[in-house]
Amino acid sequence: xxxxxxxxxxxxxxxxxxxxxxxxxxxxxxxxxxxxxxxxxxxxxxxxxxxxxxxxxxxxxxxxxxxxxxxxxxxxxxxxxxxxxxxxxxxxxxxxxxxxxxxxxxxxxxxxxxxxxxxxxxxxxxxxxxxxxxxxxxxxxxxxxxxxxxxxxxxxxxxxxxxxxxxxxxxxxxxxxxxxxxxxxxxxxxxxxxxxxxxxxxxxxxxxxxxxxxxxxxxxxxxxxxxxxxxxxxxxxxxxxxxxxxxxxxxxxxxxxxxxxxxxxxxxxxxxxxxxxxxxxxxxxxxxxxxxxxxxxxxxxxxxxxxxxxxxxxxxxxxxxxxxxxxxxxxxxxxxxxxxxxxxxxxxxxxxxxxxxxxxxxxxxxxxxxxxxxxxxxxxxxxxxxxxxxxxxxxxxxxxxxxxxxxxxxxxxxxxxxxxxxxxxxxxxxxxxxxxxxxxxxxxxxxxxxxxxxxxxxxxxxxxxxxxxxxxxxxxxxxxxxxxxxxxxxxxxxxxxxxxxxxxxxxxxxxxxxxxxxxxxxxxxxxxxxxxxxxxxxxxxxxxxxxxxxxxxxxxxxxxxxxxxxxxxxxxxxxxxxxxxxxxxxxxxxxxxxxxxxxxxxxxxxxxxxxxxxxxxxxxxxxxxxxxxxxxxxxxxxxxxxxxxxxxxxxxxxxxxxxxxxxxxxxxxxxxxxxxxxxxxxxxxxxxxxxxxxxxxxxxxxx
Amino acid sequence: xxxxxxxxxxxxxxxxxxxxxxxxxxxxxxxxxxxxxxxxxxxxxxxxxxxxxxxxxxxxxxxxxxxxxxxxxxxxxxxxxxxxxxxxxxxxxxxxxxxxxxxxxxxxxxxxxxxxxxxxxxxxxxxxxxxxxxxxxxxxxxxxxxxxxxxxxxxxxxxxxxxxxxxxxxxxxxxxxxxxxxxxxxxxxxxxxxxxxxxxxxxxxxxxxxxxxxxxxxxxxxxxxxxxxxxxxxxxxxxxxxx
Numbered sequence: 001x002x003x004x005x006x007x008x009x010x011x012x013x014x015x016x017x018x019x020x021x022x023x024x025x026x027x028x029x030x031x032x033x034x035x036x037x038x039x040x041x042x043x044x045x046x047x048x049x050x051x052x053x054x055x056x057x058x059x060x061x062x063x064x065x066x067x068x069x070x071x072x073x074x075x076x077x078x079x080x081x082x083x084x085x086x087x088x089x090x091x092x093x094x095x096x097x098x099x100x101x102x103x104x105x106x107x108x109x110x111x112x113x114x115x116x117x118x119x120x121x122x123x124x125x126x127x128x129x130x131x132x133x134x135x136x137x138x139x140x141x142x143x144x145x146x147x148x149x150x151x152x153x154x155x156x157x158x159x160x161x162x163x164x165x166x167x168x169x170x171x172x173x174x175x176x177x178x179x180x181x182x183x184x185x186x187x188x189x190x191x192x193x194x195x196x197x198x199x200x201x202x203x204x205x206x207x208x209x210x211x212x213x214x215x216x217x218x219x220x221x222x223x224x225x226x227x228x229x230x231x232x233x234x235x236x237x238x239x240x241x242x243x244x245x246x247x248x249x250x251x252x253x254x255x256x257x258x259x260x261x262x263x264x265x266x267x268x269x270x271x272x273x274x275x276x277x278x279x280x281x282x283x284x285x286x287x288x289x290x291x292x293x294x295x296x297x298x299x300x301x302x303x304x305x306x307x308x309x310x311x312x313x314x315x316x317x318x319x320x321x322x323x324x325x326x327x328x329x330x331x332x333x334x335x336x337x338x339x340x341x342x343x344x345x346x347x348x349x350x351x352x353x354x355x356x357x358x359x360x361x362x363x364x365x366x367x368x369x370x371x372x373x374x375x376x377x378x379x380x381x382x383x384x385x386x387x388x389x390x391x392x393x394x395x396x397x398x399x400x401x402x403x404x405x406x407x408x409x410x411x412x413x414x415x416x417x418x419x420x421x422x423x424x425x426x427x428x429x430x431x432x433x434x435x436x437x438x439x440x441x442x443x444x445x446x447x448x449x450x451x452x453x454x455x456x457x458x459x460x461x462x463x464x465x466x467x468x469x470x471x472x473x474x475x476x477x478x479x480x481x482x483x484x485x486x487x488x489x490x491x492x493x494x495x496x497x498x499x500x501x502x503x504x505x506x507x508x509x510x511x512x513x514x515x516x517x518x519x520x521x522x523x524x525x526x527x528x529x530x531x532x533x534x535x536x537x538x539x540x541x542x543x544x545x546x547x548x549x550x551x552x553x554x555x556x557x558x559x560x561x562x563x564x565x566x567x568x569x570x571x572x573x574x575x576x577x578x579x580x581x582x583x584x585x586x587x588x589x590x591x592x593x594x595x596x597x598x599x600x601x602x603x604x605x606x607x608x609x610x611x612x613x614x615x616x617x618x619x620x621x622x623x624x625x626x627x628x629x630x631x632x633x634x635x636x637x638x639x640x641x642x643x644x645x646x647x648x649x650x651x652x653x654x655x656x657x658x659x660x661x662x663x664x665x666x667x668x669x670x671x672x673x674x675x676x677x678x679x680x681x682x683x684x685x686x687x688x689x690x691x692x693x694x695x696x697x698x699x700x701x702x703x
Numbered sequence: 704x705x706x707x708x709x710x711x712x713x714x715x716x717x718x719x720x721x722x723x724x725x726x727x728x729x730x731x732x733x734x735x736x737x738x739x740x741x742x743x744x745x746x747x748x749x750x751x752x753x754x755x756x757x758x759x760x761x762x763x764x765x766x767x768x769x770x771x772x773x774x775x776x777x778x779x780x781x782x783x784x785x786x787x788x789x790x791x792x793x794x795x796x797x798x799x800x801x802x803x804x805x806x807x808x809x810x811x812x813x814x815x816x817x818x819x820x821x822x823x824x825x826x827x828x829x830x831x832x833x834x835x836x837x838x839x840x841x842x843x844x845x846x847x848x849x850x851x852x853x854x855x856x857x858x859x860x861x862x863x864x865x866x867x868x869x870x871x872x873x874x875x876x877x878x879x880x881x882x883x884x885x886x887x888x889x890x891x892x893x894x895x896x897x898x899x900x901x902x903x904x905x906x907x908x909x910x911x912x913x914x915x916x917x918x919x920x921x922x923x924x925x926x927x928x929x930x931x932x933x934x935x936x937x938x939x940x941x942x943x944x945x946x
Binding site for chain 1: 798805810856903
């Protein structure tokens with residue numbers, strides 16, 4: 001036995017790899033063990049061994065054993081089994097938390113070999129192979145396991161029924177990784193997997209954790225499977241309550257048995273049943289188990305409105321997750337993400353969390369600095385969700401002076417952090433009060449955001465556009481910071497992106513920029529954008545892009561008469577594009593288009609006549625005018641927008657109003673409007689009456 | 704002792720409902736109450752077994768198993784392995800310990816960066832202790848520095864540790880405490896806890912926490928009543944109250 005004074009000689013990687021090739025099993029085994037001991041826990045070593053081709057070398061040691069017949073392996077000697085175990089452990093360690101390693105192991109073809117070794121008679125071989133496969137399945141790179149096929153389902157069930165902890169863990173990991181569609185969820189449910197998983201919740205620590213994750217995958221967005229799960233356990237709970245001699249309980253049990261609906265009415269969805277085993281695990285002494293139990297419960301309540309909705313459980317989840325945030329390790333890194341999934345889009349939960357000082361807790365973490373990128377990302381996203389709706393959260397956030405930390409995160413090395421910093425800013429900048437105060441026209445902030453428009457990551461670009469969209473709304477006339485920093489050029493550049501999400505968001509930002517902008521600002525933007533680019537964006541293949549482009553022009557021509565001239569630039573290319581596009585569009589796009597025309601129609605005679613031309617132009621295929629179609633739309637917003645255009649065209653004090661009225665009447669538009677005097681929408685009704693009143697001023701004969 | 708605990712708790716509840724003045728409970732009354740509480744012998748044995756297993760007393764656990772018929776809920780061989788790891792660290796044989804942990808379960812060090820860092824740190828300390836300065840320097844560059852890069856939270860500790868290289872007389876330097884045996888024990892108990900966790904076992908035996916509960920309960924009761932108290936936990940003698 002070595003003592004403290006002697007060190008075992010450490011062989012260099014190259015030397016070790018040559019030893020792997022040795023025909024002597026002892027040398028081979030020693031080399032395998034040494035590689036294993038050098039790489040475990042050591043990312044740097046993993047990488048250097050990986051570069052030297054260690055993974056294929058080890059894989060080739062393993063493969064002959066995996067392809068040999070089981071009977072031959074059954075009587076193999078100890079050193080053979082040892083070599084298999086060590087090789088599997090080496091491959092498993094390469095795959096552990098290291099995607100490059102996972103890829104190498106998969107590329108070396110070890111995956112099917114490890115699966116095959118699960119049938120080995122030697123328990124140690126099975127255990128080691130299962131552990132390594134489990135490591136692989138913790139990576140996104142692992143191959144999807146098609147368990148819907150009957151044979152594969154049988155195999156999966158044999159895994160989770162195994163006596164070996166690593167094998168059941170593998171089964172659960174496969175489910176977590178491969179269960180994606182609702183058909184797959186149902187298949188697992190029908191195969192009776194839920195029952196087995198519930199029993200694994202009482203297993204060892206790693207089984208519990210793996211099972212909670214797999215349950216979340218099976219439940220996700222699937223209320224049907226969830227109600228089966230709850231029903232399943234309810235039955236058990238009632239059976240349990242039959243054991244006491246109490247006869248009244250017994251009769252109650254008869255009534256409730258096999259009737260999940262009444263059972264859940266009786267016991268309440270949570271008490272002594274169903275979810276209780278998972279709820280119980282939120283009190284587990286291991287932080288990771290508590291986190292996973294919370295995650296599982298959140299998946300259930302997000303998918304199914306029937307369970308876990310009472311305020312007690314909500315408050316508890318909020319409390320637990322905020323507490324888990326204090327964990328210094330991986331659990332604390334992941335807690336904010338789970339928190340986000342709890343509060344995202346749910347104002348009641350955001351309020352609850354706010355009252356529990358959630359904003360302060362997350363901001364405190366931000367102030368600590370030097371956070372793990374994952375944790376930083378999660379905290380920024382959690383703050384984004386908290387500040388998405390509640391002004392109170394935004395004000396607290398701003399009062400805690402962490403804006404600079406968020407601005408710093410905009411230039412973080414990690415793209416996910418940059419993206420989430422933008423998302424956080426987008427939520428915070430929804431505070432109209434602070435926006436009005438010009439609080440966000442901070443040069444550092446604006447410059448960093450503009451730089452992100454060039455980011456190699458598309459999601460960072462899109463997120464930056466989201467934040468910019470908000471800050472440029474700036475109700476004061478101080479949009480200038482953004483312009484001075486060269487933001488407009490960048491935004492215009494992005495409207496030419498190949499990615500429609502980028503085009504959409506860039507237009508959104510420009511549209512907001514245009515909102516109530518002064519003449520100089522409008523001119524600057526328009527010169528950069530040009531009529532022809534805008535016209536092509538109005539005709540974009542993506543309806544959402546068309547909508548934003550039309551809305552942008554709507555804001556452009558809003559205001560003084562001079563602004564309206566923009567749509568007549570380049571021989572009226574813009575107005576023609578609008579007219580052409582409106583013949584065949586969705587309601588949403590139609591609304592923006594009609595408001596745009598309404599704004600133009602508020603101008604002078606020339607402007608009004610140009611709109612008339614567009615309205616009366618026949619569609620290429622000779623179909624009815626789009627105005628009539630819009631007036632008959634079931635969407636009241638579209639009807640309102642369409643009637644507005646007619647109101648502006650027939651304003652009586654204008655010289656050409658009478659002529660236009662005649663034209664509109666001949667086109668059947670006025671009679672369509674007359675039919676709408678009792679429109680179900682008050683807004684529409686009011687405008688319709690205005691049109692009728694205006695037409696009356698020219699005498700009844702016309703009407 | 705468990706029975707005592709329950710009595711104390713029950714007594715507390717009773718007194719809670721009564722007047723504010725301190726109640727006096729005589730030894731006879733107390734002992735009678737004690738005798739009324741039935742605790743299953745098997746439960747007591749399990750508590751003892753839990754202690755022996757968690758603390759790693761394999762021989763004692765085996766003997767106790769034979770004598771009492773209490774089955775340990777874990778394979779006793781795994782305790783031997785765990786104790787061998789612990790002992791290796793305690794003797795300064797860190798590499799040996801690392802190999803043993805990896806044989807036991809390769810996942811432990813692969814998923815526990817902090818523990819891995821502490822073991823590497825201990826290896827470095829042992830090199831310094833043995834005067835192998837050059838080797839220590841190389842080790843710090845090759846093994847410790849990358850850990851600091853991977854995980855910012857290790858940096859401070861890393862700097863403190865590497866500072867050992869800067870002093871001629873390491874035993875009398877500001878970071879000399881790292882060379883204490885207590886540092887070995889700290890690392891050893893961290894490994895021990897990690898192995899126990901990987902085996903889904905509590906890192907602490909139940910007995911000490913039960914004793915803590917007893918002390919807490921007695922303190923609570925002290926405010927309400929005068930009763931025969933256990934003052935010396937090692938003898939567990941009931942001592943008459945000073946009236």
